[in-house]
Amino acid sequence: MTVDANAKTSGSSTAADDTPYAIEVQHIVKKYGDFIAVDDVSFNVKEGEIFGLLGPNGAGKSTLIRMMTTLIPITSGTAWVAGHDVAKEPNAARRMIGVIPQALTSDLDLTVEENLNIYAKLYDVPAKERKRSIDELLGLVDLTKWRDAQTKTLSGGMRRRLEIARGLVHHPKIFFLDEPTTGLDPVSRVAVWEMLGNIKSHRQLTILITTHYMDEADRLCDRIAIVDHGKLVALDSPMALKASVPGSNVIEAQFEDPPEDWEQRLHTLDEVTSVQHEGAGMYRVLTGNGSRTTTELVEMAVEAGVEVKSLSVQNTTLDDVFVHYTGRQLRDELQKAYAFVMPQSPGLRP
Numbered sequence: 001m002t003v004d005a006n007a008k009t010s011g012s013s014t015a016a017d018d019t020p021y022a023i024e025v026q027h028i029v030k031k032y033g034d035f036i037a038v039d040d041v042s043f044n045v046k047e048g049e050i051f052g053l054l055g056p057n058g059a060g061k062s063t064l065i066r067m068m069t070t071l072i073p074i075t076s077g078t079a080w081v082a083g084h085d086v087a088k089e090p091n092a093a094r095r096m097i098g099v100i101p102q103a104l105t106s107d108l109d110l111t112v113e114e115n116l117n118i119y120a121k122l123y124d125v126p127a128k129e130r131k132r133s134i135d136e137l138l139g140l141v142d143l144t145k146w147r148d149a150q151t152k153t154l155s156g157g158m159r160r161r162l163e164i165a166r167g168l169v170h171h172p173k174i175f176f177l178d179e180p181t182t183g184l185d186p187v188s189r190v191a192v193w194e195m196l197g198n199i200k201s202h203r204q205l206t207i208l209i210t211t212h213y214m215d216e217a218d219r220l221c222d223r224i225a226i227v228d229h230g231k232l233v234a235l236d237s238p239m240a241l242k243a244s245v246p247g248s249n250v251i252e253a254q255f256e257d258p259p260e261d262w263e264q265r266l267h268t269l270d271e272v273t274s275v276q277h278e279g280a281g282m283y284r285v286l287t288g289n290g291s292r293t294t295t296e297l298v299e300m301a302v303e304a305g306v307e308v309k310s311l312s313v314q315n316t317t318l319d320d321v322f323v324h325y326t327g328r329q330l331r332d333e334l335q336k337a338y339a340f341v342m343p344q345s346p347g348l349r350p
């Protein structure tokens with residue numbers, strides 16, 4: 001992390017490679033009564049970066065976005081966007097940012113174009129520029145054919161794309177998106193991310209995005225901050241985060257009626273750094289040597305007379321990074337997210 005709280009006197013700091021910071025957050029705190037929703041979080045986002053905020057339900061992702069986008073007051077600490085202190089110059093900050101909130105907010109009774117027009121007027125985009133910008137954005141989000149359709153006739157994925165276009169009508173420099181793909185089917189999710197990539201190649205944008213989907217974040221984010229219980233627990237590029245977890249392969253194996261001490265026995269295999277029991281005889285084993293551990297695991301099962309029902313070996317994923325730093329799983333299905341998993345290394349969590 002590149003935070004130097006003492007050096008900060010204006011909103012024009014740069015990263016070590018001289019890229020200016022688009023967002024600078026320093027020691028930011030949000031309290032609701034006695035409850036601390038965001039607890040002393042600091043990070044910087046470079047101009048042009050796609051920066052991901054990852055964390056389970058209630059981690060504080062939306063609260064962070066709301067503070068950075070002037071929607072709620074900051075309890076303490078500072079946030080600068082495009083060089084403006086959001087607490088002291090909220091209007092200047094607002095002109096530089098586009099925001100897609102977590103809930104869908106386009107007006108269902110208006111057409112696609114009307115929804116975009118209202119926003120463009122709200123942001124004082126001149127009439128001539130309005131039409132040009134809306135035409136361009138409809139093309140970028142692939143909704144040109146639907147410009148006269150009533151918004152209520154659109155699918156969830158199309159509405160998300162409309163909201164992405166709407167957030168960009170006033171040519172913001174920084175785009176905040178709060179879970180733009182949650183609830184979408186896999187095909188629509190890919191379409192939304194492709195659109196964001198497409199938009200970024202057409203416009204100079206810094207993107208800060210929250211998501212529950214680790215695979216998306218892995219592919220698309222330059223850097224990722226993991227938040228949990230209001231605290232920042234890890235921040236780096238997806239590759240560096242994965243490298244920071246002990247073990248380079250994940251073996252997922254399902255056994256028929258394994259004995260009670262199976263988890264402990266899996267732990268004793270060579271190079272194994274952690275074992276999670278996921279229920280129904282399924283185990284997730286992190287290892288520094290996938291092939292050797294797989295061989296030993298199969299031998300151990302044969303010796304113990306335990307049938308191996310399925311077996312797969314993969315590289316470490318961001319899911320493993322999340323478990324490592326938070327001690328819990330974060331999967332697409334959030335009902336699984338709170339399965340208790342003992343982390344091998346206590347990491348940064350108390």
Ligand SMILES: Nc1ncnc2c1ncn2[C@@H]1O[C@H](COP(=O)(O)OP(=O)(O)OP(=O)(O)O)[C@@H](O)[C@H]1O
Nearest residue numbers: 032035037055056057058059060061062063064102
């Ligand atoms: N207005 C409020 N009053 C009191 N508590 C709040 C308020 N808004 C949020 N919180 C609490 O702050 C914590 C962080 O909430 P936040 O919405 O930022 O989480 P999140 O990471 O965005 O979660 P999700 O993935 O579910 O969207 C939660 O425990 C939430 O209940």
Ligand SMILES: [Mg+2]
Nearest residue numbers: 061062063102
């Ligand atoms: Mg949220």
